[in-house]
Amino acid sequence: MESTYHPRAVEAGVQRHWAEHDVYRAKEHDPRFPKGKYYACSMLPYPSGKLHMGHVRNYTINDMLARYKRMQGYNVLMPMGWDAFGLPAENAAMKSKVAPAAWTYENIRVMKSQCNALGLAFDWSRELATCDPAYYQWNQWFFLKCLEHGLAYRKTQIVNWDPVDQTVLANEQVIDGRGWRSGAVVEKREIPGYYLNITKYANELLETTLHGLPGWSERLRLIQENWIGRSEGVRFAFPHDIRDAGGKPIQDGRMYVFTTRADTIMGVTFVAVAPEHPLAVRAGELNPALASKIEALKQGGTTEAELALKEKEGVATGLFVTHPLTGDKVEVWVGNYVLITYGDGAVMGVPAHDERDFAFAKKYNLPIKQVVALASAENEFSTDAWQEWYSAKDEGIGIHSGKYDGLKFKDCVEAVAADLAALGLGEKKTTFRLRDWGISRQRYWGTPIPVIHCADCGVVPVPYEDLPVVLPEHHIPDGSGNPLNKDEAFLKCSCPKCGKPARRETDTMDTFVDSAWYYMRYASADASTMVDARNDYWMPMDQYIGGIEHAVLHLLYARFWTKAMRDMGLLKFDEPFLRMTNHGMLLNHIFYTPGSHGAKNYIPPIEVKVSHDEKGHINGGTLSDGTKVDYGGIGKMGKTERNGVDPQDLIDKYGADTARLYVMFVGGPEDPAVWSDTAVEGAMRFLRRVWTFCAERTADIAAAPALDHAALDAAHKGVRFELHSALKQSNFDYERQQYNTVVSAAMKMLNALENVKPGESAALAHEGASILLRTLYPVAPHITWQLWRELGFERRLGDLLDAPWPTPDEQALARDEIALVLQVNGKTRGEVRVAANAERAAIEAAAAAAPEVAKFGEGRAPKKIIVVPGRLVNVVV
């Protein structure tokens, strides 16, 4: 055995052994694992080029869990695949003129080899890439099923339109309201697109979020609950006689709105509609001067955040609708804050009791009519300035509201709803914040939506037998829109219904479709159906691991997709993920040199010699040529700030085990973590000490007799106590997946064991090494596997991967005498030593007699003595 640790040689050898014996291939119903299956999976990565530290962290958590569970006797499945469709490939294509397909497949090759270099226990036989027709044909197949079941439908959607590049922009391509390439002011544009009816499942999704996911964290459930956002309200109509150009009443003469504050209906002083609303369109037709103003209201991005933060603007249409209860005329405004895709695309305006409406009314001098007052009447209503209580609903009562005066919120809503219902103009309704899932993207690199446009038959689904609609892989996008629109070979087809020449749909699917069900395809990777019986064995997944940034969209879509598959008879379970871990982000320091016009030239931290202020905080640094650099704080590792750390450099320099140990030790799995080069050195140092410890005691351990605890001297009993205490902690932390303290525990074990010098108790060294190597194996599998073998443990306990998990020995943990913390009046003043099995009375007596009690109690007699068994005793005087 080598006397010093050479990680590269060790890791290469161990990885060769794993590959040759195919040790991570999972088989359904494998009789070697009586405890049954355990499916642990990481969110599939986007193949962006190279692994980044976030991946290393994610997969190491996954790997530790997988190896730990395997040693516990579970049939573990840990697969891996690639989220291979998406925008970055198109951006890369524009930049370097490489086709997205070629770029993506090369990235996958590199990243896969990096996964292997990290020693991750993936079952590669189940690998998938979502850009493979063998995979995405099932997206298409299921989409057609959804059409059949009425779960997919076509509707207008609002997109970011770049008027210069003549193309649809993603939200991230809109910067400060302008297109990222053209700089043109982005407009909202209405185009048709496909939606999946996730809101049909809103109630079930919400109920299960609240009551059916015991393995999910409270915070994750809360995020999802709020996102689904059930609200009870009233949907009602303002009748009108506004007619379209053909003389027909628009929307049958009823302008619908939804409100959760029907109690304020008597305070309506205007209504606002989206710029795309039929009434707004009609107003534009009637008055061309208005049309351009309405058009201007479409400017700006489509995100909710942007909408909420931007200045509320509007324009009066000169059109009026009728208040359903008072019969008053109410003017219709067009507002830039009303979205046509939300509800009915129209809202009632109650300036007195809604902060947004209040600001809007002040701006345009609209009337403000108070209809709710506080029961206590201590606060006076004034139209001068908004006050928090104006929108409070629970303590308010109706005023200036005719028959509704004096009613409380709930009663008032009931009364208003009943009156509206009697008029046939409205009813109580439960709505959800959750919106249907728009899956159409006007982009090339995605799953083609399998429909065909026929001049005579309209939109016709592609027949099942014609699937897959294969995406041509040779195109290189140039920023002018979807290249499929110019691909005659792709476009030209015949109508499946009438056989006449027709045009193929060029929109592709949102990549969230790809990730909505891939984890089930792993379970039956080569199935000739979407999923097969093997899916019923592995699913639902026992543990899912991924970034917190996916806490809403991806998880909700995957849950919806699962329920939709269930209802089509493809699955037998309701929820895909029994447990969910959201690991934190990896952060690093940011350095830069100032450029012109406030620009910052970011410098990778590795090139900076850091300087500190007198308090020890980082305040800047210098480059090797002496250039001073400024400190920009801590931020998410990323390209822009050039503060990412390449895991490859770490692996090359220190080895995979050190990289893994470091990312696990740096903090709790769910916490964000800040990078530190020197701490990596520390991780390396620890592994080197593990190696040295074993190397120096090879002969002792090989010839070790059975351990006799009673025969150990006091010092070695102490070592054993430390060893088994650390093991107890470590086992506890493995169960709760707090892997940073698992590493701490392993360090404590080694610290204790190093007190057993070579030539001393061989039995204790033997026990210690066997426990330490198994505890450390899931985090540092290469070095431990090698040492396990070299020290001969393999012969007695089998391959480390399948060795039994160690448990603490109660005898080692037993103590004759223990020290209790002594408090006087709740302040710690010392300790009292008592027998481990001392009675309460004996402890009280010992505490009362302690000199600290006399001193700090100033001689007063104890009034009360609180004993916490095994921990402390508090004397109150």
Add this chain to the structure above:
RNA sequence: GCGGAUGUGGCGAAACCGGUAGACGCAGCGGACUUAAAAUCCGCUUCCCAUGGGAGUGCGGGUUCGAGUCCCGCCAUCCGCACCA
């Protein structure tokens, strides 16, 4: 704006049910070994006055024998907001 989270030494952190705050590690300081350095090993290391104390877990209150942990009110930072993945 809405929703969620976080805040503990110079730094990363730990503290399981309300019971010794700072385990474990990094950096730093001192020592051993060395011609010297690196590596390694040993010791110290929350702050303030210092005999012995006192203060201390973002800030201000509260409950309790006892609060990092529970409650109320603030402040700061980070993440998500539906076409980035």
